[in-house]
Amino acid sequence: MQKKILLFTLTLLMAGSLQLNAQHANKDSTYKKYFVGSTFLMLGNLIPNDRNPPHFIQFNVGYRITPNDVVFLELKRSRFAYPLGIPWGKSFDAPGENYPGHIRQNVIGLAYNRFWWKGLYTGVHAMNAFQRYYDEGNKKITKGFTLFMTYRLGYQVKIFRNRFFIEPSIGLTHWPIKTNTPQSFEEKESKWPDYFGFEPGLHFGYNF
Numbered sequence: 745m746q747k748k749i750l751l752f753t754l755t756l757l758m759a760g761s762l763q764l765n766a767q768h769a770n771k772d773s774t775y776k777k778y779f780v781g782s783t784f785l786m787l788g789n790l791i792p793n794d795r796n797p798p799h800f801i802q803f804n805v806g807y808r809i810t811p812n813d814v815v816f817l818e819l820k821r822s823r824f825a826y827p828l829g830i831p832w833g834k835s836f837d838a839p840g841e842n843y844p845g846h847i848r849q850n851v852i853g854l855a856y857n858r859f860w861w862k863g864l865y866t867g868v869h870a871m872n873a874f875q876r877y878y879d880e881g882n883k884k885i886t887k888g889f890t891l892f893m894t895y896r897l898g899y900q901v902k903i904f905r906n907r908f909f910i911e912p913s914i915g916l917t918h919w920p921i922k923t924n925t926p927q928s929f930e931e932k933e934s935k936w937p938d939y940f941g942f943e944p945g946l947h948f949g950y951n952f
Contacts, residue, residue, distance in 0.1 A: 774902075774905045774906035774907075775811065775906070776808070776906060776951035776952055777807060777808050778805075778806065778807055778808070778951070778952050779804075779805070779806045779808075779816075779909070779949045779950060779951045779952065780803070780804065780805050780806075780949060780950055780952075781803075781804045781806075781909075781947055781948050781949025781950060782802045782803055782804060782947070782948065782949075783802050783945065783946055783947050783948070784946040784947075784948060785800065785802075785944070785945070785946055786800050786801065786802065788800060795825075795837065795839075795842075796824060796825050796826055796837050796842070797823065798822050798823060798824065799821070799822060799823040799848075800820070800821070800822045800823075801820065801821045801822070802818065802819070802820045802821075803818075803819045803820075804816050804817065804818050804819075804947065804949065805817050806949075811859070812858060812859045812860075813856070813857075813858060813859075814856065814857040814858075814859070814865075815854070815855065815856050815857075816854075816855050816857075817852070817853070817854060817855075818851065818852075818853035818854070818855055818869065818871065819851070819852060819853075820849075820850070820851035820853070820871070821848075821849070821850050821851070822848075822849055822851070823846055823847065823848045823849075824846065824847055825842045825843050825845070825846040825847070826841055826842050826843065827841070827843070827932050827933045827935070827936050828917075828919070828940055829933065829936030829937045829938055829939065829940055830936050830940075831936075831937075831940070831941070832942060841932070842932070843928070843929050843932050844879060844880055844928045844929070844932075845877065845878045845879040845880050845882075845885070845928075845929070846878050847875050847876070847877055847878070847929075848875070848876045848878065849873045849874060849875040849876070849890075850873070850874050851871050851872065851873045851874075851892075852871070852872050852874075853869050853870060853871035853872065853892075854869070854870050855867055855868065855869040855870075856868055857896075857898075859900070863899045863900040863901060863902075864897075864898075864899055865896075865897075865898055865899070865900060865911075866895070866896065866897055866898075867894075867895070867896040867897075867898065867913070867915075868893070868894070868895055868896075869892075869893070869894040869895075869896070870891070870892075870893055871891070871892040871893075871894065872889070872891060873889065873890040873891070873892055874887070874889060875887065875888045875889065875890060876888075877925075877926050877929060885926050886924055886926055887924065888922070888923055888924035888925055889921070889922075889923045889924065890919050890921065890922045890923070891919060891920060891921035891922075892917055892918075892919050893917065893918055893919070893920060894915045894916065894917040894943070895915060895916050895917075896913045896914065896915040896945060897913060897914055897915070898911050898912060898913025898914070898945060899911070899912060899913070902951075906951055907950065907951060908948065908949065908950055908951070909948065909949050909951065910946070910947070910948050911945070911946070911947040911948070911949075912944075912945070912946050913944075913945035913946070913947070914942060914943065914944060914945065915943040915944075915945055916939065916940070916941045916942075916943065917939065917940050917943055918938055918939035918940075919938050919939075920938075922938070
């Protein structure tokens with residue numbers, strides 16, 4: 745699933761690079777202070793026969809402190825059955841690498857983007873994930889908490905006179921805090937690092 749999403753992301757990133765400047769300026773009559781949005785990665789929910797369906801939902805709401813400084817709240821819900829540290833390659837979502845069950849999580853995150861040149865930006869996301877662990881019979885085992893930190897490089901493309909925008913990006917995520925992981929899940933995770941690189945992002949939003 746993620747490979748298909750990455751290919752889709754990179755295609756739109758190349759298309760976006762052909763657009764006009766995406767960053768706001770005070771002199772721009774289309775400048776907007778607030779926005780709401782989400783991510784095109786939710787399309788991963790539509791992949792048929794996925795052995796690791798994400799059940800992924802995301803909603804963002806943000807405020808532009810200045811034309812170059814942006815903060816926003818991220819609300820997410822997802823499900824995953826494989827250790828998140830498995831890198832791109834033959835082991836990614838491969839049979840036998842999955843947990844003896846799955847994890848469902850609700851995430852409340854705070855993010856900051858800094859725009860440097862035209863639409864080019866860097867961002868940092870701090871995401872608090874409240875997790876529930878389930879066994880293979882879909883019975884809840886326990887609850888846990890993970891702090892995810894993501895660092896992104898991206899480009900914002902504004903469309904329809906800045907009424908909407910698209911932000912393709914690439915990121916690195918690691919999880920410095922992780923609590924109450926069941927032993928059977930920890931055994932699977934211990935084979936892999938506590939970070940994941942080259943993570944695609946494809947946010948979109950509505951400015952107002």
